[in-house]
Amino acid sequence: MKKIKILLICLFISACAAKDDYPGVEYAPNMYHSVPYEPLSQVKDKEIGSWLDSNPEDNHGEFYNSNPYNNYEMTMREPVPGTVKRGNYLPYRIPKDSIDLASKLKSPLEDSEEVLKQGKVFYTRYCIHCHGEKGMGDGLVGVVYKGVTAYNSRAVKDKTEGDIFHTITHGKGRMWAHGSQISIEDRWKIVKYVQTLQKQ
Numbered sequence: 001m002k003k004i005k006i007l008l009i010c011l012f013i014s015a016c017a018a019k020d021d022y023p024g025v026e027y028a029p030n031m032y033h034s035v036p037y038e039p040l041s042q043v044k045d046k047e048i049g050s051w052l053d054s055n056p057e058d059n060h061g062e063f064y065n066s067n068p069y070n071n072y073e074m075t076m077r078e079p080v081p082g083t084v085k086r087g088n089y090l091p092y093r094i095p096k097d098s099i100d101l102a103s104k105l106k107s108p109l110e111d112s113e114e115v116l117k118q119g120k121v122f123y124t125r126y127c128i129h130c131h132g133e134k135g136m137g138d139g140l141v142g143v144v145y146k147g148v149t150a151y152n153s154r155a156v157k158d159k160t161e162g163d164i165f166h167t168i169t170h171g172k173g174r175m176w177a178h179g180s181q182i183s184i185e186d187r188w189k190i191v192k193y194v195q196t197l198q199k200q
């Protein structure tokens, strides 16, 4: 009896064992292999798939995560032709405390009348009430809020475009951040306009 038990245990263990690419029997495979298709993966379990093709008796269906119904068995489809990307700029990831790094950034926008014109519109919308029409810190709110530095002051007149972009995005000292309100492109347009005020 004892011998039979040992034999049975040995048989059981060898039947579960992994061989070649086969990982062996997995307990509760749904914990390892997603039942629904993973939306952002284009995994095709090719190796294990072909192993299972030649060992169909071991194919319990739990290893195959690619979608047989889409082109190339992708779990995600290509966007429709002509799909327009939302915004042409990558998210700005330089953290608030790294202004030295930010100050080396160059504006992605060309100097042009059009950019300056639009920059002025956004400046009027988001900055003028503190910084004033000519950037002297004398806007209606600035007069009360106090401590709004003039752009042509010694402290600010040589600030680089990257530095100003960073200040708009994260704020600085008593100035609040504007990154959540103004798109990256529009921030760069404001920077172009602020640079004309630094040089007056």
Ligand code: HEC
Pocket: 123, 126, 127, 128, 129, 130, 131, 141, 145, 146, 147, 148, 149, 155, 156, 159, 164, 167, 168, 172, 173, 174, 175, 176, 178, 190, 194
């Ligand atoms: C609520 C008032 C307020 C608004 C709105 C505001 N600022 Fe400021 N800004 C300040 C204050 C106050 C300072 C001085 C910050 C400090 O040094 O404490 C400042 C400083 C600055 C500086 C100089 C930063 C430096 O390096 O010393 C720049 C550049 C600037 N602001 C640009 C802008 C732009 C561009 C906008 C519009 C997108 C804007 N600000 C909107 C209040 C404001």
